Amino acid sequence: MTSADSPAAGDARPDLDACDNEPIRIPGAIQPHGVLIALSQPDFLVVAASANLGDVAVVAAAAVTGQPAAVLLDTETLEHLGTLLRRGDADGSGTLLPLRFLADAAGRLHRAWMHRHDGLVILEIEIAGEAGPPAGIAGGLFLALSSAIERLQAATDPDALWAQAVREIRRFTGFDRVKLYRFQPDWSGEVVAEDRAEHMPGFLGLNFPASDIPAQARALYAVNPTRIIPDVGYAAVPLLLGPERAGRPVDLSFAQLRSVSPVHLEYLRNMGVAASMSVSVLRGGELWGLIACHHDRPLHVTAERRQACRLLAQVLAWQLAVAEEAAVARHSAEVRALQARVLEETARGHDHRQAILRHANELLALMQASGFALVTPDAVTLIGATPDEAATRDLALWLAGREDAAASFETDRLGVFYPPAQAFAALASGVLAVPLSRPPRQMMIWFRPEVAQTVTWGGDPRKPVEPAPDGADRLTPRRSFAAWKETVAGRSRPWQPHELVAAGELRDLVLDVLVRRAEELEQINIQLARSNEELEAFTYVVSHDIREPLRQIETFASMLERVVGGGTAAPGGRIGRWVEGIEASSRRLRTLIDDLTEFSRLGRHAQPMAPVALGEVLVEAESDLAQAIAEAGAAVVLAADQPVLLCDRGQIRQVLQNLLSNAIKYRHPGRAPRIVVALAPEPAEVPPRRRPMLRVSVTDNGIGFDPRYAARIFEPFQRLHGADRYPGSGIGLAICRKIVDRHGGVIGAEGRPGEGATFWFTLPAAPGGLP
Amino acid sequence: MMLALPGQEPALPVVLLAEDSAHDRLILEEVFQEAGIAAQLRFVEDGEELLDYLKQRGAYAAGASVAPWPAVVLLDINMPKVNGHEAVRAIRADPLLRDLPVVALSTSDSPKQIALAYSLGVNSFLTKPARFASFVELMRMFGNYWLQGVRLPPQRS
Numbered sequence: 001m002t003s004a005d006s007p008a009a010g011d012a013r014p015d016l017d018a019c020d021n022e023p024i025r026i027p028g029a030i031q032p033h034g035v036l037i038a039l040s041q042p043d044f045l046v047v048a049a050s051a052n053l054g055d056v057a058v059v060a061a062a063a064v065t066g067q068p069a070a071v072l073l074d075t076e077t078l079e080h081l082g083t084l085l086r087r088g089d090a091d092g093s094g095t096l097l098p099l100r101f102l103a104d105a106a107g108r109l110h111r112a113w114m115h116r117h118d119g120l121v122i123l124e125i126e127i128a129g130e131a132g133p134p135a136g137i138a139g140g141l142f143l144a145l146s147s148a149i150e151r152l153q154a155a156t157d158p159d160a161l162w163a164q165a166v167r168e169i170r171r172f173t174g175f176d177r178v179k180l181y182r183f184q185p186d187w188s189g190e191v192v193a194e195d196r197a198e199h200m201p202g203f204l205g206l207n208f209p210a211s212d213i214p215a216q217a218r219a220l221y222a223v224n225p226t227r228i229i230p231d232v233g234y235a236a237v238p239l240l241l242g243p244e245r246a247g248r249p250v251d252l253s254f255a256q257l258r259s260v261s262p263v264h265l266e267y268l269r270n271m272g273v274a275a276s277m278s279v280s281v282l283r284g285g286e287l288w289g290l291i292a293c294h295h296d297r298p299l300h301v302t303a304e305r306r307q308a309c310r311l312l313a314q315v316l317a318w319q320l321a322v323a324e325e326a327a328v329a330r331h332s333a334e335v336r337a338l339q340a341r342v343l344e345e346t347a348r349g350h351d352h353r354q355a356i357l358r359h360a361n362e363l364l365a366l367m368q369a370s371g372f373a374l375v376t377p378d379a380v381t382l383i384g385a386t387p388d389e390a391a392t393r394d395l396a397l398w399l400a401g402r403e404d405a406a407a408s409f410e411t412d413r414l415g416v417f418y419p420p421a422q423a424f425a426a427l428a429s430g431v432l433a434v435p436l437s438r439p440p441r442q443m444m445i446w447f448r449p450e451v452a453q454t455v456t457w458g459g460d461p462r463k464p465v466e467p468a469p470d471g472a473d474r475l476t477p478r479r480s481f482a483a484w485k486e487t488v489a490g491r492s493r494p495w496q497p498h499e500l501v502a503a504g505e506l507r508d509l510v511l512d513v514l515v516r517r518a519e520e521l522e523q524i525n526i527q528l529a530r531s532n533e534e535l536e537a538f539t540y541v542v543s544h545d546i547r548e549p550l551r552q553i554e555t556f557a558s559m560l561e562r563v564v565g566g567g568t569a570a571p572g573g574r575i576g577r578w579v580e581g582i583e584a585s586s587r588r589l590r591t592l593i594d595d596l597t598e599f600s601r602l603g604r605h606a607q608p609m610a611p612v613a614l615g616e617v618l619v620e621a622e623s624d625l626a627q628a629i630a631e632a633g634a635a636v637v638l639a640a641d642q643p644v645l646l647c648d649r650g651q652i653r654q655v656l657q658n659l660l661s662n663a664i665k666y667r668h669p670g671r672a673p674r675i676v677v678a679l680a681p682e683p684a685e686v687p688p689r690r691r692p693m694l695r696v697s698v699t700d701n702g703i704g705f706d707p708r709y710a711a712r713i714f715e716p717f718q719r720l721h722g723a724d725r726y727p728g729s730g731i732g733l734a735i736c737r738k739i740v741d742r743h744g745g746v747i748g749a750e751g752r753p754g755e756g757a758t759f760w761f762t763l764p765a766a767p768g769g770l771p
Numbered sequence: 772m773m774l775a776l777p778g779q780e781p782a783l784p785v786v787l788l789a790e791d792s793a794h795d796r797l798i799l800e801e802v803f804q805e806a807g808i809a810a811q812l813r814f815v816e817d818g819e820e821l822l823d824y825l826k827q828r829g830a831y832a833a834g835a836s837v838a839p840w841p842a843v844v845l846l847d848i849n850m851p852k853v854n855g856h857e858a859v860r861a862i863r864a865d866p867l868l869r870d871l872p873v874v875a876l877s878t879s880d881s882p883k884q885i886a887l888a889y890s891l892g893v894n895s896f897l898t899k900p901a902r903f904a905s906f907v908e909l910m911r912m913f914g915n916y917w918l919q920g921v922r923l924p925p926q927r928s
Contacts, residue, residue: 544849548878552794554901559801562903586901 026249029236030257034126038250044069047242048250057101066242074100090116118251162193165316170195173301175293182289222287224254225280226306231298232268275299279313328498335502339509371447387424399433400440409433412494426450430492434507448492543597557582595731611766612649621656632664634673644766651739658732659759663700675700682762697760704751786810787841789821791850805907808914818853843917848877863892870924
């Protein structure tokens, strides 16, 4: 860039690294368009004076250095100076001091710029370029300033504001080219606005490497916001030091006349610039940008007008803040509205993930993103342009493994931090990830595509310096500022601060919702525990208080039977049949109560899951049913090896017992029951991280059933046959389903009337238990 | 409550039955009669009355004339006020009562109930059968065992 005091060095150029340390604050010389006097405090000795002092003071610099100020300045000036110092006017950037030299018989009144620094009072009198105001400024400076400020305030969006700012500065200074140069986070810079005369080459949109304005020059721009070089071809005027300085140079950090680095002058000349001025744009004390002014002929701008430019730069900074705040406020309002909708839906009972996904497109638009992913332990939901599911989950794992994984992560160049992302750089060079839980197993990720960025540099940024043209053994600033295009890959548009704030707010919102969900769950758990207690009490009532009168009914019935029937033999009379009816109904009711009690108790007496060989449990279930099997002449065949299930042995024994018992009970009248128990691995479920399952099937050659009822038969007390033909309460299969549910498995049945049935269920395989 | 069964002498051993259900008391009377158990069957209707009887207080303060010492107590578990479990606990905690034979007689056949009753100190546990004939058979065994078979602890004076 053009405004630096030094072009500085590229990497690995030790002789130019020194530029970064070049003593630009103490050059020991000034530019020739003024004179400089430095006074000590509090004794007001002239400790330094520029060699050209005689041009205005009628007395030679050498004659006054080391002397009291009273030999140089008249009494009135000294008194005025004392007053300004006491009032503190000379602190900070300084003030104007009306000044007369003692030796000047004509008594000319000069306007000296006066500031205090490093224990010295520094007076600068500019003698060049006192021509009238540039054509752009009619009337007084003050009026011109206030109308310029009004125009700046009228520009609400940043682009318009920048354009207006360079126009105003050009109007105030008369420079033929005024640019607004904006620093990037890496201190490279881009010309974002430019106003120029037609004959001046344009730099708008060009980028300049950070080394064009080295750190130490940037530090100076941050403290001394204006800098002018009226004539790049100037001959520097040395500062003469009084003897008491003992050669210690005067710090000219805040001086207007400071002589700049010869390397910088060469840089300007290479650019075809004859006069240069710069005004810093500071935001919060930080250097945000520079207004750089160039002229192809010498041009001076008075201190007053430079101050006016400085004020305009401040207005620009304020207006930028206003414009940005307005943009952020608009954005926040939109974000809040969206948040309110998500919150409302969640409050209405929707899952927060559903609510987020329902508004994913708005989230995309708000975050200026092209893709969105909601990652949870069981699912990756992708919206818009994103990497595929596997790649997104891998990315989420990497994000969750970072040291500060609890914090949000954002980048506009993911591939630099996470090399696998280079494979999908086009989709997702920009990533903003916001964890939704701690540890961060849930997260929202926004993606921004690669912007096939072409950065146009003002000259080759890799070669900020070149060998000197005369072949001497030194390097000089580059001479070509012709546009040099570089394609930057793997970058997205950067995330803006207000977007990060919005993402953070969204995270807080979701976390709030999650906390509320957890509280609701806790409430539900408490209610569940209460219901369970009530259910137990109910079970007790059923198992005892209903059993007792039922038993009494049975006993009375049998007592009655004894009287009317004259014994336990089948009674012949009507009353005897009625008594028989009472007994049968009572027995059935007792069976129902027994089954219901067992059903409701299931799980409460459950044992922990353990590896169990299917064959062993089957043998146990067969022995439970030995009598029924023998009576029916049934054959039970195990058509499998000895696969190992992970289950509650007692409960699975009961499931097999119920299924075998059913197969025998519903046998076909025309053939002997044959029951085949088989086992096969269950196809992998989705998501695949679930443990492997085995499917146990029990196939019979019995009466079968109408497949329409395949689901209903697992409901409690659902029967397909009258209780008279096939006794039972219809609870057996419901018990089976409950047990299989408890194991995380599924139960089902297939059959056709008259053609037998297959009942099957799945259970987790024990580790290494697959056949 | 005293039910001197017809044709029985007052000298017969007393079986004290704690049973809150009037229907069960009716059934048990019939069962005892059918089984031909040589005993006086006396009823109390809950655990509290049982303890009053055994400690000869309240309605039974008149002593042995209204509360003759039982050879064995038949105890329903599910009773109002003081239930069977609490009654066993109180009997076993009382030095004067702790050697008294107590047989639980319950509708329940749940292993949990049975285990609890034994842990509290019942001498045996019977489940009430539903069929009258089975009930008669069970009580006949009970009578044979407790009233004729076993040697009971010496009667208190």
